[in-house]
Amino acid sequence: MSENTPGDRYLEVIPIGGMGEIGKNMFAYRFENEIMVVDGGLAFPDAHMLGIDLLIPRIDYLQQHAAMIKGWILTHGHEDHIGALPYILPRLPKVPMYGARLTLGLLREKLSEFGIREQDVDLREVETDARLKIGKHFTVDLFRMTHSIPDNAGYVLHTPIGRVVHTGDFKLDERPTDGKPSELGKMTQAGEDGVLLLISDSTSAERPGFTPSEAEIAENLEAVIAQAKGRVFVTTFASHTHRIQNIIYAAEKHRRRVIMEGRSMIKYAQVAQSLGYVDLKDPLVTTDEMGDLQDSQVLFICTGSQGQPMSVLSRLAFGNHAKIALHPGDTVILSSNPIPGNEEAVNTVVNRLYEIGVDVFYPPTYKVHASGHASQEELKQVLSLSKPKYFLPWHGEPRHQINHARLAQAMPHPPKRTLIAKNGDVIRLTPDDFRVTGTVPAGAVYVDGLGVGDISDDIIQDRMAMSSDGVLILTAVLHPTPHVELISRGFVKSNRDLENSIRKVALEAVENGMREKRRLEDVRDDMYGAVRRFVRKVTGRNPVLIPLLVE
């Protein structure tokens, strides 16, 4: 791309992930020959992506333009904003990467798990209100926004063609746990000076009103803990440092020692505590160190808010935790909502807890959880303060983006133009224009076990077919006398009659083929076709059929 005359200058806004979806958030901004990157998150797979552990953004565009990347900023430490970095960073040049203390603390923990050394990256700790210069053209003015993790930031991006305000993930919590509310001053100032583009969090654009404050949830949690007679178990997102702080405060107030259970819960707590983000009277104890504490003197914070089978809460609910057994008199609080797709798993855990006879508290029946994302009235407040000329609803599926766009359209001074964008769209922004001018490769790379990108949609299709009807392997041995062996997995219960019939059908096809001296592939195909039709007819099923010929 050639240098342009000033009048032709433009900013390219390129959502690499997180646009039209919730998860794997990542942005690239390009101005002339400089690129600035924001975040690098992962997403969790849909139910139909069988066996996939997680999804990371495709970074072809950044790899192709690696030399242009001048810097990287991280808005906060959630998985959907930094979780892909251990996979991505080794494939891109080392550039300054700016983030707040907790964000970098969580990232360092993650990088070290992957064996990425401190000298392989260029991490630079900044305050959430820092002003950063990236390359020649980008000035980033960070501002703190309240969310479900400390050290969360939005930013005003100053560029030669105008200002962009990006909210980051946020809610407008008037009573945040750390006493540090959103700093709306920079956004307000930008609004007065003129905002060319607003990029804002659409997650809860369908929810009317205001998202409850963390303080309200803390009060409700404390009320439940206050009336509990026996042990108390609380699960929440391991990364939700504010919530965990409030649970600790409530435990301390009611003279309960806090015990952490579950690897990810302990890991997050250690990082947050070592960096000064958790305020504790007494050191945390482990289950082994509990000693002779009474039931009324303990509170467990444990993993399992999503009903994950190996989590502490699931093991407690199913009675297979090595050290702890729940019993009537215990109180269990799920201070979390199931992420879409996990409803059934969480419901199963809740039912098991009821069956054990513990007292169970969960939203929405009990108000022991609130989202970290802004509801409609908060979104309107941001639109009203920033008064953008153009608007890009982000961090949401199409339903959230479009409802966010409608909110904007209903404002007294609506944006001149709103785009409902997709990952990979190249959005060109000038003082007078805002439109998609092209696309770059985008989408998800599947991570499965140790493999990154070695699973294709074909493979998922095969997994889908086998998950529904199993696999049936036909081995036809041709010499000396043709015969057929049958092995199945996940098909039907052993059934001698059915197996004999299938073998007979297969053998007939093989013998016919050999008599007619057909080519071996054709014989195999004949056997495949004959068995397939027969199995479908008599069982109503379509197992994945694998025909083998052995000469």
Add this chain to the structure above:
Amino acid sequence: MSENTPGDRYLEVIPIGGMGEIGKNMFAYRFENEIMVVDGGLAFPDAHMLGIDLLIPRIDYLQQHAAMIKGWILTHGHEDHIGALPYILPRLPKVPMYGARLTLGLLREKLSEFGIREQDVDLREVETDARLKIGKHFTVDLFRMTHSIPDNAGYVLHTPIGRVVHTGDFKLDERPTDGKPSELGKMTQAGEDGVLLLISDSTSAERPGFTPSEAEIAENLEAVIAQAKGRVFVTTFASHTHRIQNIIYAAEKHRRRVIMEGRSMIKYAQVAQSLGYVDLKDPLVTTDEMGDLQDSQVLFICTGSQGQPMSVLSRLAFGNHAKIALHPGDTVILSSNPIPGNEEAVNTVVNRLYEIGVDVFYPPTYKVHASGHASQEELKQVLSLSKPKYFLPWHGEPRHQINHARLAQAMPHPPKRTLIAKNGDVIRLTPDDFRVTGTVPAGAVYVDGLGVGDISDDIIQDRMAMSSDGVLILTAVLHPTPHVELISRGFVKSNRDLENSIRKVALEAVENGMREKRRLEDVRDDMYGAVRRFVRKVTGRNPVLIPLLVE
């Protein structure tokens, strides 16, 4: 069981299905040597029951006591109350089966699909307020209850030891579509005469307040239809005759012809219409008969309320319907909630509709659906009218049963005893006692394709394993020179290096085994173990491994 003296007489209440779950409702009542059966429903599989189409109750107890069965009553025509009958009836003796007109109409349709002839069964049509004598000991007094399908009934069961009130599925709708509210007179009278046991619908025992009336939903639907400019598409449960009637009324009022799309929708509508349960000004038309109707003159009622991939709404949303393409200006209404487990599928459809640019309406954002089950205030009303001595919360998972029990316990005159029962519990009821005295076989029989009961949990386990990591088949051919062939499905993308390494590991194990002259099974096990360890180490995965030896 021997005849007892009057003082020792008892009623056995045996939930065959529907207790501790939502689905496959079925009860047996036994008094001395007589059994009466209620309903015979199916359930839909959980996400982890891979490939299973549906679940039906195990009927071992009824088969073992077949000669005692004196009669069968059906409370209403929903799948979770009559859907298992085509599988069950052929395995039990022909006894009088009582049901209201629509219930039997829907059942007949179902039986004929399965090739069960009218003379194979003994269907007896009754009014929803009929009084039936079953065997020597059972008198059943049906009473109409409002629900999401017409002809829905509860009953008072008079037995020699006292009265049982069973609500059936219900809500207390004061403004039902057919103008026929719940008849609470018999329940009230029974309450005055003395109810020994109440069995009541727990589905929505966690929901405060009252469930909205169908009339309220009808008004909201009409408001959406009134303001629509282009075509209108509405999906709802095919069995929800009241809702469909209200949609038809709204269409007629706004001069739109009604077009039905989708096999199950048309089938239900035909049965309901032929039996006089649907009131229509103009005959329904098909898409082919639409002729030159304008967009503003048509309303489609179509399948797809659960995001089912082959349903009409899904095909419309994904742009692969053969005859109709959605476009901006169209209105789509989802007059239904996703059943637990279907949230993701419905969400995907909603997002696609937004992307197409149609106007989409769905609960809870828009109040275009209400449940057919009673909320807490209605449940309390039933408890208050029937004043039972004992209470059995039914039609719910443990969380619903236990919250229902708590509601009952908080009444001014709480039941003397409440049982949280499970399927298969034998609950003995006498004027002075109410307890579980034993169990009968219970649980689910899996239906998959044409197979009933030929899928075991082992097979589901294999499907689960293959759905996550695929299958890898190792064929070791021993003679003349040992070599190993590899075939995989659903494992990883073709990768020559990995395949060669696996083959090498397998061949080494085989050659070692042969050199040491080990038994063939041992050679196969060695190969299996070596490859399993190797694959786990280099890929982090555990595909289902199938080792074959060919001599």
